Amino acid sequence: MTTPKVVFYNVLRFFLLILLQVLVLNNIYLGGFINPYFYIYFILLLPFEIPGGLLLLFSFLVGAGVDFFSNTLGLNISACLAMAYARPYVISWISSGPDSLNGDSPSLKNQGLKWFLYYSISLILIHHFVLFYLEAFRFAEFFKTFFRMILSGTFTLLLVMISEYLFYPKEK
Numbered sequence: 001m002t003t004p005k006v007v008f009y010n011v012l013r014f015f016l017l018i019l020l021q022v023l024v025l026n027n028i029y030l031g032g033f034i035n036p037y038f039y040i041y042f043i044l045l046l047p048f049e050i051p052g053g054l055l056l057l058f059s060f061l062v063g064a065g066v067d068f069f070s071n072t073l074g075l076n077i078s079a080c081l082a083m084a085y086a087r088p089y090v091i092s093w094i095s096s097g098p099d100s101l102n103g104d105s106p107s108l109k110n111q112g113l114k115w116f117l118y119y120s121i122s123l124i125l126i127h128h129f130v131l132f133y134l135e136a137f138r139f140a141e142f143f144k145t146f147f148r149m150i151l152s153g154t155f156t157l158l159l160v161m162i163s164e165y166l167f168y169p170k171e172k
Helices: 004-023 038-044 052-070 075-094 113-136 142-167
Strands: none
Touching: 004 038, 004 052, 038 052, 038 075, 038 113, 038 142, 052 075, 075 113, 113 142
């Protein structure tokens, strides 16, 4: 059940993550290979019961927000839509059934470390694969692009896990 509080937090998270991405993280290039894409945390934390159309719409909007300010002409939209499309399949793949899902949305606190890592790693790699290979748009630099994808994905995962521990600590 969606409460006004949940809607408010998701709207706030939407704008804060886009602002963080375009004002801070888009300006970080560690060694020319690591580009963190933390804005996808918004898609990772959307509720389990969100209808598919809304999931795709919100993913489109967050990707469009980053594309608009980054001047990347649909790259982030494409990657976010691929991630959103794969999300229900990833959830069903790593869950033993709908009854095994705790809470309203995916989180480290609700699902546990192993589940959340599988979930996050799978979706981050899907997003980064689409993003980096569309950006390169050729297979001549396949391994260089793959290396960038893995390094950026690792850094993005690190930011996601730090956020989970900071903002959603386990209750004692």
